[in-house]
Amino acid sequence: MSQSTDINGHNETFPTDETPTNISRRRFLLASAGVAAGALVLGFGLPLDTARARGATAAAGSPPRVPAFLEIRPDGGIRLQSPFNEGGQGIFTAMAQIVGEELDADPTHFLVENAPPGKQYTVMSNGMRITGGSMSVRFGYTAMRRIGALARMMLLQAAAHQWGIAVGELTTEPGRVIHKASGKSLDYGQLAPHAMALAVPDADSVKLKDPGQFRWIGKPVKRVDVYDKSTGRVEYTIDTRVDGMLQAAVQHAPRLGMTVGRIRNEAQIKAMKGVHSVHILDGAVAVVAERWWNAKRAAETAQVDWQEPKPDPSARHMPTDFSTKSYREHLANASGDGETAESKGHVGDALKGAQTVVNATYSSQYVHHAQLEPPSALAHFHDDGTLEIWLPNQAPDMFLADIAKRAGVDADKIILHSPMLGGFFGRHFLYGPGNPYMQAVQLAKATGRPIKLIWSREEEFLRDPMRPMAVVKFRGGLDANGMPVALEAISATEGPTEGIANQRSKKKVDDSAVEGLTGKAYAIPNRRIAQLYVKTPAMLAYWRSVGHSMNDFLYETFLDELADKGGQDPFELRMKLLKGNQRLTHLLQAVAELAGGWKRGPFTAADGSRRARGVAMASPFGSQTAAIAEVSLENGQVRVHDIWQAVDPGSIVNPAIIDAQVAGATALGLSEVLLEEAVYENGQPRARNYDMYPILPPDRMPKVHARIVESGAKMGGIGEPPLPATPPAVANAVSHLTGQRIRSMPLSQYDFSA
Amino acid sequence: MELHINGKTYSVQSEGDTPLLWVIRDELGLTGTKYGCGIAQCGACSVLVDGEVMRSCVTPVEGVKGRNITTIEGVEEDPIGQRVVAAWVEHQVPQCGYCQSGQVMAATSLLKQTPQPSEAQIAASMTNLCRCGTYNAISAAVQDLAGGGPSAAAEKARMQAATAANGRGMRS
Numbered sequence: 001m002s003q004s005t006d007i008n009g010h011n012e013t014f015p016t017d018e019t020p021t022n023i024s025r026r027r028f029l030l031a032s033a034g035v036a037a038g039a040l041v042l043g044f045g046l047p048l049d050t051a052r053a054r055g056a057t058a059a060a061g062s063p064p065r066v067p068a069f070l071e072i073r074p075d076g077g078i079r080l081q082s083p084f085n086e087g088g089q090g091i092f093t094a095m096a097q098i099v100g101e102e103l104d105a106d107p108t109h110f111l112v113e114n115a116p117p118g119k120q121y122t123v124m125s126n127g128m129r130i131t132g133g134s135m136s137v138r139f140g141y142t143a144m145r146r147i148g149a150l151a152r153m154m155l156l157q158a159a160a161h162q163w164g165i166a167v168g169e170l171t172t173e174p175g176r177v178i179h180k181a182s183g184k185s186l187d188y189g190q191l192a193p194h195a196m197a198l199a200v201p202d203a204d205s206v207k208l209k210d211p212g213q214f215r216w217i218g219k220p221v222k223r224v225d226v227y228d229k230s231t232g233r234v235e236y237t238i239d240t241r242v243d244g245m246l247q248a249a250v251q252h253a254p255r256l257g258m259t260v261g262r263i264r265n266e267a268q269i270k271a272m273k274g275v276h277s278v279h280i281l282d283g284a285v286a287v288v289a290e291r292w293w294n295a296k297r298a299a300e301t302a303q304v305d306w307q308e309p310k311p312d313p314s315a316r317h318m319p320t321d322f323s324t325k326s327y328r329e330h331l332a333n334a335s336g337d338g339e340t341a342e343s344k345g346h347v348g349d350a351l352k353g354a355q356t357v358v359n360a361t362y363s364s365q366y367v368h369h370a371q372l373e374p375p376s377a378l379a380h381f382h383d384d385g386t387l388e389i390w391l392p393n394q395a396p397d398m399f400l401a402d403i404a405k406r407a408g409v410d411a412d413k414i415i416l417h418s419p420m421l422g423g424f425f426g427r428h429f430l431y432g433p434g435n436p437y438m439q440a441v442q443l444a445k446a447t448g449r450p451i452k453l454i455w456s457r458e459e460e461f462l463r464d465p466m467r468p469m470a471v472v473k474f475r476g477g478l479d480a481n482g483m484p485v486a487l488e489a490i491s492a493t494e495g496p497t498e499g500i501a502n503q504r505s506k507k508k509v510d511d512s513a514v515e516g517l518t519g520k521a522y523a524i525p526n527r528r529i530a531q532l533y534v535k536t537p538a539m540l541a542y543w544r545s546v547g548h549s550m551n552d553f554l555y556e557t558f559l560d561e562l563a564d565k566g567g568q569d570p571f572e573l574r575m576k577l578l579k580g581n582q583r584l585t586h587l588l589q590a591v592a593e594l595a596g597g598w599k600r601g602p603f604t605a606a607d608g609s610r611r612a613r614g615v616a617m618a619s620p621f622g623s624q625t626a627a628i629a630e631v632s633l634e635n636g637q638v639r640v641h642d643i644w645q646a647v648d649p650g651s652i653v654n655p656a657i658i659d660a661q662v663a664g665a666t667a668l669g670l671s672e673v674l675l676e677e678a679v680y681e682n683g684q685p686r687a688r689n690y691d692m693y694p695i696l697p698p699d700r701m702p703k704v705h706a707r708i709v710e711s712g713a714k715m716g717g718i719g720e721p722p723l724p725a726t727p728p729a730v731a732n733a734v735s736h737l738t739g740q741r742i743r744s745m746p747l748s749q750y751d752f753s754a
Numbered sequence: 755m756e757l758h759i760n761g762k763t764y765s766v767q768s769e770g771d772t773p774l775l776w777v778i779r780d781e782l783g784l785t786g787t788k789y790g791c792g793i794a795q796c797g798a799c800s801v802l803v804d805g806e807v808m809r810s811c812v813t814p815v816e817g818v819k820g821r822n823i824t825t826i827e828g829v830e831e832d833p834i835g836q837r838v839v840a841a842w843v844e845h846q847v848p849q850c851g852y853c854q855s856g857q858v859m860a861a862t863s864l865l866k867q868t869p870q871p872s873e874a875q876i877a878a879s880m881t882n883l884c885r886c887g888t889y890n891a892i893s894a895a896v897q898d899l900a901g902g903g904p905s906a907a908a909e910k911a912r913m914q915a916a917t918a919a920n921g922r923g924m925r926s
């Protein structure tokens with residue numbers, strides 16, 4: 001992630017005007033990229049650097065880069081290069097649906113692959129290409145539809161030419177062109193060779209379908225990758241291999257920034273079974289071996305004298321006295337009004353005039369990504385100096401540029417592969433020492449062999465950059481009727497975007513730190529949201545739903561505290577504060593209806609357990625969400641029975657994928673609120689694996705009921721939005737059930753057994 | 755040392771205390787079995803040994819020589835495994851897919867021992883972690899298999915159709 005890039009898509013102002021081109025005739029290039037002969041191939045832009053690619057192919061077998069976006073093969077097969085990476089969010093299927101809709105071809109038969117880096121794959125209307133911020137569908141939508149429509153038009157033209165019939169008399173059915181009057185038809189595959197020579201029609205000459213005519217968009221189309229994922233056939237980065245490859249493991253410095261003094265038992269390690277070589281890297285010792293297990297054993301056996309770094313403000317350093325407990329106190333003690341992120345009315349005056357003022361301090365915790373696939377990278381220098389690299393990433397072009405800079409290799413001498421991701425949740429952006437690929441590149445250089453480096457789970461939890469911690473001081477003012485008239489939130493924190501850049505946001509406020517405190521729709525007449533910048537030594541990251549993952553918890557639980565102080569039912573209070581907002585009152589009603597009507601409880605359920613419900617809302621990534629949770633206590637622990645969630649993303653592509661995303665994001669939100677906290681003591685994480693950092697297990701998964709509301713508003717995201725309303729809905733239910741105010745996560749730190 | 759995996763016999767060089775997981779993945783190149791934690795916490799490395807599920811990351815290879823090992827690559831050779839995969843596809847279970855080899859193996863083992871497990875038996879056996887939160891889809895698929903019929907799948911399809919219809923009905 002470049003320093004100033006904000007994954008939240010706040011800058012939507014750069015439309016891409018890249019027009020599709022027909023590159024079917026670039027035979028030599030296409031054949032070497034595995035494109036079938038006689039295929040119709042459309043791309044964005046032209047293949048660059050033809051001569052070099054040709055040379056590289058001849059010299060070293062490194063494949064050239066071809067901007068083949070959509071390929072229609074003579075056998076009828078359709079291959080699509082997705083500009084967005086698949087990591088479980090269903091994007092390959094959604095891309096096939098969108099292109100297939102306008103092309104008029106069954107998306108479930110598409111072969112979808114992740115596209116290589118290159119400007120020609122920058123299809124997002126905001127001019128970026130990253131898989132994150134729930135942007136893929138909403139920002140890639142029009143460009144992808146257009147290329148499908150243009151390809152269909154070319155196939156129609158080819159058929160018209162074949163038959164000597166005007167294009168206007170022809171139409172399509174999935175996979176073929178038909179002439180209704182004569183009953184003639186030709187498959188797309190048969191037509192592809194004849195469409196190869198045609199120019200791509202003017203983009204304005206094709207009309208995109210009316211949504212009412214959609215055959216696949218909006219339907220629960222089966223996912224294209226499910227069978228492969230059910231049979232172990234998908235190749236993730238950790239599974240890649242090339243001939244002559246060695247494998248590497250590392251032992252990182254216990255604290256970030258420390259360097260290797262010396263390895264006390266180097267001779268012993270070198271003599272261990274299978275060890276090829278031992279290397280000193282920046283802040284780590286690496287062992288290279290024929291097999292990873294041997295490398296790992298040797299790496300963890302290393303006895304290293306670690307040295308404190310020299311003071312360097314440009315690098316993050318984890319000091320020996322850092323603990324999450326004392327850092328939370330440090331944040332709580334930070335004083336000041338902070339920098340205003342959002343304000344309306346006069347919060348100070350309104351608080352003075354309020355009948356009741358409520359002061360409360362809330363906080364969030366560091367959390368790990370804990371994606372199940374540990375990070376790895378495979379680096380291979382070809383004889384001609386080309387660096388071929390496989391690595392998990394959510395932004396291929398940014399990774400390529402970073403590798404070029406740090407490895408001193410020309411960008412056009414790097415071939416970057418982005419295998420499917422074994423989960424990501426924000427883990428695979430550029431995080432400096434939080435990514436393993438530079439270590440792999442260095443080891444490949446040092447050994448002259450292809451190197452696959454895998455971080456063990458323990459090394460991953462030591463270097464995983466975390467979702468920030470924040471302490472928020474709230475002040476709320478209520479009038480005589482218990483209605484909120486003023487709300488102030490000052491968040492002491494370092495945001496993820498400025499944390500990753502290791503540089504305070506120039507705007508003084510990091511939007512990704514405060515989103516979810518800002519952007520709330522409630523009509524509280526006087527309000528002020530501010531950030532009080534407090535730097536942390538810990539490495540920070542984006543985590544599924546970014547700032548919303550904590551801020552909607554903080555805000556929505558405080559809102560319940562205000563409701564209780566004002567003697568209001570929290571559901572009714574939200575309704576009142578949203579009066580006149582049709583989209584959101586509708587959504588809140590929809591979730592209540594889904595839950596069989598709003599009731600707060602406590603009540604006794606059929607199984608005899610005493611239960612209560614909580615409600616919360618969020619406005620993340622262009623979508624709107626509302627959730628209700630039902631909880632009880634079991635042996636002093638919180639049991640969540642049901643989550644009902646209504647999601648309004650404006651309009652949708654695949655309801656089945658959305659159901660899955662709601663279940664998945666809800667699970668992650670539950671995991672965060674029930675169990676997760678990355679604890680540091682003496683500058684080191686207490687947990688190095690799932691035993692000490694539990695994530696939601698199957699027996700704590702509640703029933704999840706989703707309702708999709710298509711309000712017709714501008715299309716919002718779907719991968720992240722169902723997370724933020726879940727933690728506060730649960731916490732609000734628990735507060736009500738137990739009478740104990742919940743102002744922080746996770747709930748496992750509270751004792752409810754009394 | 756000889757290993758019987760998916761009906762084939764392999765002769766392997768790894769030392770006896772090497773975890774089965776790394777012999778399968780690295781020495782034999784069968785990478786469908788995954789590494790997630792290495793300490794028997796997540797279940798991504800699940801394989802069958804004589805029909806019973808084991809976490810191969812903590813299983814020394816010498817302990818399984820001569821026994822019948824099934825990995826995800828061989829699961830469809832087994833009629834029950836084949837049904838499990840079909841149910842996974844029917845219920846569209848996987849998201850990122852990384853945990854799913856292990857989940858499929860755990861379900862196959864359960865159904866081999868107990869063809870019609872109760873809900874409690876399912877919960878007791880299906881303990882593998884999934885960071886993508888596919889737990890409800892997994893239990894729907896296993897319950898469907900336990901009931902022997904496609905009823906749960908039909909129910910899910912009906913729900914999905916209803917969700918889509920709701921969505922359109924609620925356009926404001």
Ligand code: FES
Nearest residue numbers: 790791792797811
């Ligand atoms: S890798 Fe074996 S249980 Fe996690």
Ligand code: FES
Nearest residue numbers: 850851853884886
């Ligand atoms: S599907 Fe991603 S971890 Fe289970």
